[in-house]
Amino acid sequence: MGLREYVIRRSIYMFLLVVAVVCFNFFLFRLPTLVLDVSPVDLMISEELRRNLTREALQGLYQRFGLVPDPDIFDWIYMFWRYLVNMFTGNFGLSFISQQPVIDELMSRLPNTLLLMGTSSIVSIILGIWTGVKVAADPGSRKDVSAVTLALFIYSLPIFWLGMMLLMVFAFYVPNMTGGLIGFPLGGTISYELWVSAKTDPLGALYIAGDILHHLFLPMIALGVGGYGGYFLYMRNNLIDVMTEDYILTARAKGLDENQVLYKHGLKNAMLPMVTIIAMTFGFLINGATLTETVFNWYGLGRYIFDSLFVLDYPVVQAIFMIIAITAILANFVADLLYGVLDPRIKYG
């Protein structure tokens, strides 16, 4: 089977998976309505207001959000159909809470999440690969054992707690002790005062960039450290595996020096599965990090899921779920293709 056929088959399968996710979302987020008979409109307006509204006004309110009061089975089918059409035409509807289009709400948060997740992933990937290679050259050494222990420690660390500790030390105690000279902000993405004053400043853009980096640093470190353990262990184990292969023995036998064997022959082959993992990571980037974003009060998608969930704002949550699913599926696909391109031994089938 050729590449073309493989791509077509995978595309059909991916489409079916997206359809499955979309259908699943519909029922998942309407569970409270289906089981508990709670409509989002009930949460939006008080019981008193509801009684005082005219029939038409109430009807209009329901219609505005694509809902039906006291739905029967036909209403459900109608709502499901409308939902399907909307999802596949990219119309995610209005947020119940902010009453703004969901897509606008998501777009305003997406850059923050991508910035945070992107930088922290890059930090942990680079650190993981670098230290993994250093250590794999000499497995079982003191350096190796302590690095593995450290990685296991990071693996069992709750990242949100690490974030809280970083905040406590570098955003509270250090600024307190140095009189506010050194230190990081307690939360948020950008400071409003600086943003306002920077607008009139010729060097404003620089200030804003600096301020964003200032806010970004602690959450980036927390997430970067959190991801590091996994990449390190994966890289190390892969490379140790590869180093037992016959071609490494051959390379050594023909008298290449150890560095060349490690980097030219070992690392290149050990990077293959790593590429898959990295591609998958980038697929889940927009997933955000709900816990870390909550700790650092970061204006991102992860925290938005959490905030929307508790007010039954399901247009937002279902849109995020669908986007995450699509990117994850695509990333999976890209990873598989990439693997084939990088490793000529792989045949599609």
Add this chain to the structure above:
Amino acid sequence: MSDSKSSSWKDSNWYVSLTGFWKEYRKHKIGILGIIVLFLFVGMAFAAPWLATHDPAPGKKVAPSFLAPEWMAVFDPEGVLTDEYMPDPQLTNEPTFRTFGNSSKFSYDHFTGAGNDGRVNMTWEHKAGDRMNWAPPNPMSQYPDSEDFVIFMQNFTWPFEGLPSDVNITFTYSVSLTGTFATEENSGLMFKTYIWLIDSSGDWQRVYRSFPPYSSEFQTRKIDLNFFDLNNAWGGMVEDDGVQEDPTDELTVAVGLAPTDNFRYHLGETPSLNYTGSVTLTVEEVSLVAYGDYFGVLGTTDKGADAWSQLVYGSRISLTIGILATALSTAVGVIVGLTAGYFGGKTDEILMRVVDFLLVIPGLPLMMVLAAFLGPTIENIIVVIAILGWTGTSRLIRSQVMAEKNKAYVESARAIGASDTYIIFRHILPNVTPILFADITLGVVAAILSESGLAFLGLTDPNEPSWGRMLADAQGTGGFSNGAWWVVVFPGLMITILSLAFTFVGHTLDQVLNPRLRER
């Protein structure tokens, strides 16, 4: 099986040679460490009722908010210590009595009650028409309405140059009535029991007044002093710019019984002309706990609950959820993996598509959604974590089974007519089990971390203490902004240490049992 190393335990089934396994396992220091720590945590979970010093309910206030752990008082010699300050709260010895006004109306005595606790009786007798001395009406007065009353007193010394952060007085008493007092409906309004704090300048600060109904059974009142009472009573003893208002650091706690204004005139009647009888106040306990800046083993939380007790009980939640959720997800994962791997074809296809589906749904958000919708009870949290946890196990088992099922011994078992179930459970499962152990222990780590994450987001049983919830409380109420680093550090440390112990054990099991890594 292999021929040359047939004596080695590695080539036999894992359960045949537990000693061999142990010999291999104990070479790994971190594995041993992990097991020891695990035992400590399990012991803590079982011994929680004995280890905990207070009620572990997160909303149960036992002291002011954000008090520091007691051991931190070492660094602060001036700090106020939390303690019982009454010299004799159980009234074992006779206290000092004093009557005011017409002393012939009052009598008092001290006796030993049940359980060798001391008790104090104070009796007010009244004959119809007896003359009473009434104080001029003054709503701001700290004294009783009547100038005739009786008190008993205890003194204590306040050695600190600082106010207590909070004071609780526990007062256990009963009231027995005779004569008209026992028969009249409104007799409870005719007298009151008071508690005063009297400083060495002679200022009285009334901190408690009793209200009817009264009972001859003992009842306990817990009196939480408000800030003004506390400030008035203690303020004079604290040096301000080198000046101390009160001459000494002595404070007197007085408990009294006195007639009220209602006895003079009540609803158009004059009870003092009609009543004949007696009121006896029996006091069993008067204790005064002054809270300092320090409390308990680990201080208090934002709600004034004891952090140590919550921390101890939190181990139960983490262990229960971690182990049960993993047991559930492993069971599902093994069954799915065995079925998919052994039967292959359509079954495999369908099951693996379900796994694919679950892998593209974002994990933590889905757990949040399910936990929020199902209600965050412990059972639901277990189920929710298990729903997402089994996919990895099933993939692992499936790949192992696929490798295993084409081996000769399975062929031969099938040739002699063994059923599928028999082959799966008797031949294949024992051979894929070793690889499962590491997966299980690492699954527990993931479950513990998920649980604490969900609890951090508020998705936890509201009445149960949990480490994630303690962190959430600390975060939500600005724990460290109040300087209370201990509410942030210790719960997180517990999560880390427990999951680190499981990680160490899992890593070691992986090293020992995973055939891929064995020869290293």
